[in-house]
Amino acid sequence: MVINLEQIVQEINARRNHIRYPFQELAMVLTEKLGDPRHKSLYMKIAKYEEQELVMDALHYVLASPNASGNLGALFMWKLKELKERPVLPIVIRFDTEVGYFKVGVISKVTRGDMPILIAGLTEYQEMIKEKKLQIQLVKGNFITISEKIFDDLSQKLTELLKEFHRKAVISIFPHLQWSGKTELRVGQSIAGVLKLGAPVLTKRLYTGRMRSS
Numbered sequence: 001m002v003i004n005l006e007q008i009v010q011e012i013n014a015r016r017n018h019i020r021y022p023f024q025e026l027a028m029v030l031t032e033k034l035g036d037p038r039h040k041s042l043y044m045k046i047a048k049y050e051e052q053e054l055v056m057d058a059l060h061y062v063l064a065s066p067n068a069s070g071n072l073g074a075l076f077m078w079k080l081k082e083l084k085e086r087p088v089l090p091i092v093i094r095f096d097t098e099v100g101y102f103k104v105g106v107i108s109k110v111t112r113g114d115m116p117i118l119i120a121g122l123t124e125y126q127e128m129i130k131e132k133k134l135q136i137q138l139v140k141g142n143f144i145t146i147s148e149k150i151f152d153d154l155s156q157k158l159t160e161l162l163k164e165f166h167r168k169a170v171i172s173i174f175p176h177l178q179w180s181g182k183t184e185l186r187v188g189q190s191i192a193g194v195l196k197l198g199a200p201v202l203t204k205r206l207y208t209g210r211m212r213s214s
Contacts, residue, residue, distance in 0.1 A: 023044070023047040023048040024044065024047070025047075026047040026052065026055065027040065027043040027044040027046070027047035027048075029059075030043040030046065030047065030055070030059060030076070031043050033059060033062075033063060033072075034059075034062065034072040034073045034076055035072055035073075036071075036072065036073035039073055046080070049116065050080065050084075050116065051084075051112065051113075051115055051116050054080060054083045054084060054112060055080065057079075057083055058076050058079040058080040058083055059076060061076075061079045062075050062076045062079065083112060084111060084112050084113030085111050085112075085113060086111060086112050086202055086203075087109075087110065087111050087202070087203050088110050088111065088112060088200040088201055088202055088203060089110075089200075089201045089202075089203055090106045090107060090108045090110065091106065091107040091110050091118070091197055091198050091200060092105075092106055092107075092197075092198035093105040093106065093107065093154075093171075093173075093195065093196075093197060093198075094195070094196045094197070094198060095134075095136060095177070095193045095194070095195055095196075096193050096194055096195075096196050097136075097181070097191050097192065097193035098193075099181050099182070099183040099191070100179060100180055100181015100182065100183055101179075101180055101181065101193070101196075102136060102143060102177040102178060102179055102180070102193075103174060103177065103178040103180065104151055104154075104173060104174065104177055104195070105151065105155065105171065105172050105173035105174050106172050106174075107158075107169050107170065107171055107172075107197075108169070108170045108172065109168055109169050109170050110169045110200070111167075111169075112200060112202075113167070114162065114167050114169045115197075115200055117161055117162060117165050117167060118158060118161075118162075118169070118197055119197065120161075121157055121158045121161040121162075122154075122158070122195055122196075122197060124157075125153075125154055125157050125158075125195070126194065126195055129150060129153075132150065133192065134150060134192065134193070134194070134195070135190045135191065135192050135193075136177065136190065136191050136193070137188070137189070137190045137191075138185050138186065138187050138188065138189050139187065139188070140187065141187075142176050143176060143177040143179065151173050152173065154173070154195070155171045155172075155173045158171050159171050
């Protein structure tokens with residue numbers, strides 16, 4: 001079977017005049033391609049909360065499987081779970097600025113299924129602290145935050161969220177932030193930026209060509 005992902009995208013775009021939210025478009029495609037209208041509400045939930053790249057990879061796996069028959073929905077759910085549980089290299093928490101970035105900490109024991117939770121937690125946290133004007137200041141060779149508890153609070157926030165969803169990733173904040181940039185910072189200089197996560201990359205043990213993440 002030849003699978004044309006571009007055709008699937010065109011089908012999604014054709015529905016945009018009839019569907020209110022983008023995730024509903026993907027859910028409709030899952031329902032139709034898997035021939036499983038009975039579980040439409042489940043696919044709505046998956047399309048809304050799961051990482052879209054993994055959803056599309058799982059769908060492609062099912063549709064491209066030469067021996068796929070019978071309950072395609074069950075095969076899709078199995079593949080999505082398998083993709084979500086694939087471990088990735090440790091994820092760096094970064095404080096990005098216009099001239100470089102600080103390494104704030106690292107998240108270890110991460111799987112691809114952790115990423116939507118971590119991204120949502122980081123986004124929510126930045127919304128909480130937006131009034132604090134997050135900045136870094138260099139003092140005698142050590143980088144400190146204007147608000148000393150900001151990164152500790154971030155660690156607590158992400159840890160609690162992961163625990164709520166029964167995920168096992170571990171958050172570690174560095175005692176001193178590590179600068180990476182072409183610009184040399186001066187003592188007393190303050191620099192503003194935003195918190196970001198590094199890109200997930202599959203561990204070499206499970207890297208199998210196209211399934212690598214970037």
